[in-house]
Amino acid sequence: MGTQRGVGWMLLLLLLCCFGGKCELQESKPSTTTDFPTIKPFHDEINEPQAFPEQERAHLPVFTMNYPRIQVPFEFTLWVLLASFAKIGFHIYHKITIWIPESCLLISIGLIVGGIMYSVKEEPPAVFDTTIFFLYMLPPIVLDNGYFMPTRPFFENIGTVLWYAVVGTLWNSIGIGLSLFAICQFEVFGIQDINLQENLLFASIISAVDPVAALNVFEDIGVNEQIYIVIFGEGLFNDAVTVVLYSMFAFLADMPQVDSGDVFLGVARFFVVGVGGILFGFLFGFVAAFTTRFTHNVRQIEPLFVFMYSYLAYLVAELFAISSVLAIITCAITMKYYVEENVSQRSCTTIRHVVKMLATISETLIFFFLGVVTITTDHEWNWAYITFTLLFAFIWRGLGILVLTQIINPFRTIQFTFKDQFGLSYGGLRGAICFALAFTLPNTINRRNLFVTASIAVIIFTVFIQGISIRPILEYLNIRRTNKDLNTINVEVHTRMMEHVVSGIEDLCGHWSHYYWKDKFKKFNDRILRRILLRDNRAESSIVSLYKKLELQNAIELLDTPMGDLSAAPSIVSLHDEKMEASRPKKKFLAADVRKMHDILSKNMYKIRQRTMAYTNKYTLPDEGQTREILIRRHASVRRSIRPGSFRDMSAQNIPRSQKYYSLQPGGNLESAFALRRRSHGGGEVDRLRSSGVLPRSSSHSLVPMRRLNTIKEAGSAGGQPATSARPRSPPPGVDILDEMGPAGSRFRPRKAPLPAPRRHSSNWAEDDEDPDDAEYPSRGVEPVHPPQLPPPRGWAPENQDPREVGAGNPLLRHSSQGSRGSGRSGS
């Protein structure tokens, strides 16, 4: 209820905003038709100080207003703000966007605003003039798609994607165009004046599929990766194909008749446009990568290169009238890998955020204006034409998928079932591109308004009807949902474990047989490309490079962090509280406890293979938290086994005890975690820090930055993804990392490196079992929770704690494999 009221307020605010802009706009424009003439002179006079010279010649004006001077940027800002507010509004009440796609909501709001504008006879801003849309609105969206393209699954499916995108779009355009032309022959409908070229032109407009809404639904339901990537890729390359077709048909539409030579030229042009776009993309991508090789001294402007080069690729492609969409996509894919390795971590973050931000705002605006323009534009309504357009669009899409899938299926390792095909065809919504193209139709076409109306009808029909109904239908089709209430903890754990196993086996089998080419490219890449494009071109394993980055950031963060950074403390306290509560009923589990356990399990277990997760929600940045976390664990364990005894001197060092436990609570259970951390950090972190003049504070402190480090990169994603944030992402790496590494790590290379494990005490099973009880005894139930700064009880000598908590990790380890058992011994 509260949220709904929030939405209401937000809407009110929006309207106010928009009225504010509009009223002023009214004042400034006496007649809408003479808009530009009135503005122009003012723009020319911008340098002259006096605004209203004829009012009072003698006196200096105390208060002046020069609205026309700021009109364009001012209104633009207001529109952007309005759209952004709308976006905030949707996500306040979270459930709306689950059932109704965001694009629907945006269009609806646009319709409302359009209605208001229409009632006050206001002209919509001229966003959908060709140049503005194609030069300013489209590039950010495409850049975002290209930059965050999930490369691996995409290239695994590239054949299918291209097949659907190219042939499917051709199929749709020609099919719809011809059928509509056939319809036009009937006299009863009164549309005989539409000739074949115009029909084809129109068909090429509405055959562009926009996958935004469908993708969000697919993600929520958990559709398999193949369908997902096919829809995604189709949406991308569709754009390219459609733009080509459009320009081709638009050219042909002007000609009185078409001979066969023109068709061949059209085909040739098609390849020129496509291949040319890709070539330009490569060119600029490599140049961009090469440029960033030298930017390490000008970190401030590093991100700029990405945007400028990709925009340049886009513009140059436009210049030669080849596929600018393909150019910018190729450019982004090409440069991403190298650029991200060249630029600093912060620049990389900036790039990602800005790309996302621009794309989101651009797309929001487009849908929003779609609603506005629907109301304010002139329509020509023809029942027959529009109904048949809807019908044919639907039928040809379905038929196309069916036929094309039959052809492509034998070549696929994982074939599309009929359910998949239904999902593919039903997911074919029409969107922004279609809309923009309709508005850029040349005025020479006599039924232009009819085409615009029909396009809008198709868009609104597909976005609203299909977009809303696709979720229930897909959920009905494949019943993948598991009812969690019935499950026991065992089931939850085991099921997840099996999923991990299966995904691991999938990796192992390597679903696809592209490995030959992949291998070839990798070699080429390592030998030549990396050497040219990267500043630091030694091939590193992902673990090492990640680790380096982390260490670096860690150090920076540590220096930056003020001494008393307590931001982490409350969470530890609350965690502790919860833990105390959770651990109390040792043998009997209350229903609440079980629920809590389920909660913990479902929230914290690693998501299976986040390959799709990362990019599915269009508006969020990919999250690398989990990957990192696992890598960090691995690496930490490796490091620990490499430096035997490094922690030992550390624990004997002169860390003030009060600081050591400074955020620890009387319950004391956490101390096992802290002690472990301290030891493992002893070698690398503290030594390095000491040499850099920083006093080693508590181990818990040195971990605070690690956690914050994660937020740097993912803070935006947290903010930008309220729709999906019901399920928290994987936890930030850093809190208990090293707690884990015992079992995971030494099994990592069990046979290779029987180095002495850095453990001081051997321990046995019994200790492990008694551990929690022992640790709790001094304070359980007696002391209230202290604020974190309080010094801990004196009685805790870390030396006493060590064996116990080593016991927590060690016995498991010794059970796990022979090799590590030996190492455990030798370390003690």
Add this chain to the structure above:
Amino acid sequence: MGSSSSSMDHIPNAEELMQETGFSAAHLLRLYERFEFLDKDQTGELRPEDFGAIGGLALNPIGDRIISAFFSPGQETVDFPSFVRVLAHFRPNGTNRTRNGTQQEPVNSRTRKLKFAFQLYDQDRDGKISRAELLQVLRAMLGIQVTEEQLQSIAERAIQEADLDRDDAISFDEFKKVQQVSPHPQTPTKETPLHPTEGGR
């Protein structure tokens, strides 16, 4: 597409393997290609490091368990037949082409699948999932936000749920029962259950 370089006659004992595992020739061929790809130094055998080089597997929280499942104890390498035999556990069991009767049990039966999973937990191969073993897996799978305490109580709870004979560990039979309660994704075709002692190896 199947590159022509490797064909069925490169694979040793292809026929037997197909019979034993139920893989089709195409499957086997692809697996062989994959095997060769993984086998960087062309020894005809895979070492744990070869598996570790797979990116996805390195990121799998229980990847090292999966890897070690391919290696029988004391063995450093795995050859192609054993590789395929392990993978055969993962064939969907709806499509069994094996003739009924003579063969004791197809490798992809529900019981065998479960046993494979069970052995991923049961690292010391004593036929029981002890609390420590469960904890270990939990720790690998759960994010690091979870405290040791919570882990322990979860493990405790899981064992309590499954433990029928009160020995504070989950035997294979108990493991199987727990899984049967659930709506398991794999089709629960009723196979003749293995004798419990076989689970222990």
